[in-house]
Amino acid sequence: MSKYETFCIERGKLGPLSATEKGLEIRPFTVFIGEQGTGKSLFSQLLYFFRNLPYLVRFYETRLGREVSAETLVRAALDNLRSDRRAIAVFADPAATVSYTAIGDEQARKARKVSFTYANRRARPYQHLVKEIARLRGDKAALRLRGQALFVPAERILYSQARGPSTWDLLALPATLKLFADAVEYAGDTFKQWVDGIPDTPQGKWVREKGRQALQGEAVRRGDNWLWQFEGDKKMDIDMASAGQKANWPLVILGEALFSWKREGLIDTPYYLHVEEPEIHLHPAAQVAMVELLAYLVNQGFNVVVTTHSLTVLYALNNLLVASDLGDYEEEKIPQLEVRLRRGQVGVYFCSPAGEVAELVDEETGLISEGQLAAVDEALDTQLNRLELLRAYGTTGKRNV
Numbered sequence: 001m002s003k004y005e006t007f008c009i010e011r012g013k014l015g016p017l018s019a020t021e022k023g024l025e026i027r028p029f030t031v032f033i034g035e036q037g038t039g040k041s042l043f044s045q046l047l048y049f050f051r052n053l054p055y056l057v058r059f060y061e062t063r064l065g066r067e068v069s070a071e072t073l074v075r076a077a078l079d080n081l082r083s084d085r086r087a088i089a090v091f092a093d094p095a096a097t098v099s100y101t102a103i104g105d106e107q108a109r110k111a112r113k114v115s116f117t118y119a120n121r122r123a124r125p126y127q128h129l130v131k132e133i134a135r136l137r138g139d140k141a142a143l144r145l146r147g148q149a150l151f152v153p154a155e156r157i158l159y160s161q162a163r164g165p166s167t168w169d170l171l172a173l174p175a176t177l178k179l180f181a182d183a184v185e186y187a188g189d190t191f192k193q194w195v196d197g198i199p200d201t202p203q204g205k206w207v208r209e210k211g212r213q214a215l216q217g218e219a220v221r222r223g224d225n226w227l228w229q230f231e232g233d234k235k236m237d238i239d240m241a242s243a244g245q246k247a248n249w250p251l252v253i254l255g256e257a258l259f260s261w262k263r264e265g266l267i268d269t270p271y272y273l274h275v276e277e278p279e280i281h282l283h284p285a286a287q288v289a290m291v292e293l294l295a296y297l298v299n300q301g302f303n304v305v306v307t308t309h310s311l312t313v314l315y316a317l318n319n320l321l322v323a324s325d326l327g328d329y330e331e332e333k334i335p336q337l338e339v340r341l342r343r344g345q346v347g348v349y350f351c352s353p354a355g356e357v358a359e360l361v362d363e364e365t366g367l368i369s370e371g372q373l374a375a376v377d378e379a380l381d382t383q384l385n386r387l388e389l390l391r392a393y394g395t396t397g398k399r400n401v
Contacts, residue, residue: 012096027347034351050100055147211252214289
């Protein structure tokens with residue numbers, strides 16, 4: 001029995017993803033890498049669905065009505081992971097089954113399972129999941145909670161332009177994006193309760209400082225609007241900030257608020273963050289700082305799933321793993337104790353264009369193999385060497401003078 005959650009494509013093919021030989025172990029800090037269209041986001045979105053099922057059941061009951069069936073709820077929640085106008089079953093080729101097993105579920109029959117069929121665009125929950133949904137519908141005690149997971153989408157930069165979630169209802173956007181906007185608005189309400197906008201927990205203050213370091217400024221709340229504060233007390237509208245700042249300040253403000261919400265019992269535990277491309281529009285130094293921020297959340301008991309195209313992200317994670325070998329030793333130019341990650345906390349999966357998934361954490365060293373992302377840099381080096389030879393000798397093989 002695994003001590004971690006497991007996610008599995010048990011049969012068939014879903015989009016580019018083929019059936020996995022065994023379940024993928026989802027570690028406290030899990031990373032999916034791969035080229036465009038290889039299924040990284042699809043993995044993360046399906047995990048988010050299974051993890052946040054209690055909240056999504058309540059959310060779609062409110063939208064669709066209590067009389068709808070479990071299958072209708074499941075299909076609505078899954079379809080809206082990608083678009084509010086398309087069925088996720090279009091990815092089934094021609095049918096597929098996925099399953100999720102939580103920690104402590106010792107028997108396969110306890111796994112949450114859903115099958116997809118392309119022909120009728122159907123997403124059908126297995127019986128155990130139907131029974132769990134029935135139980136969740138009657139769990140009034142859980143209604144006060146804001147869920148177990150939050151999806152932070154790659155399109156998050158739109159939030160700084162839209163100025164609030166109500167605008168988004170006019171667009172064909174996935175529910176994950178709308179729920180993200182709702183969470184940031186709720187974080188704004190929390191921000192207004194803090195004295196001078198400073199988080200009321202030591203962990204939140206740590207996140208604030210790391211975010212300011214990464215983004216060279218911070219978001220502040222004035223009434224119902226967000227402003228960007230920089231160079232001390234200068235302020236401007238949030239949509240005038242740089243692309244990297246607009247895309248990533250919500251992740252910082254959410255990180256600050258999570259600790260207040262956890263203390264007040266407003267979120268369930270464990271709580272999961274699914275972050276698409278934390279490197280978006282960021283300088284490499286800021287990418288490192290954002291990785292350290294996410295690692296800090298993991299060390300404070302949160303769980304993180306990341307999709308990335310950044311070699312810098314993998315380099316930073318490996319440094320955090322190696323730093324854990326130093327015990328309590330600290331100095332200025334190495335990772336702080338708070339962000340160091342232990343071997344076993346991190347899982348990295350490579351999604352290939354052929355639909356296969358490979359683990360990139362070496363079993364012996366516990367470190368991440370960076371070769372898949374580094375292959376592009378190596379190819380460019382090889383190409384440069386060839387270009388230099390051609391420039392020196394010409395295409396005839398004779399040395400140019």
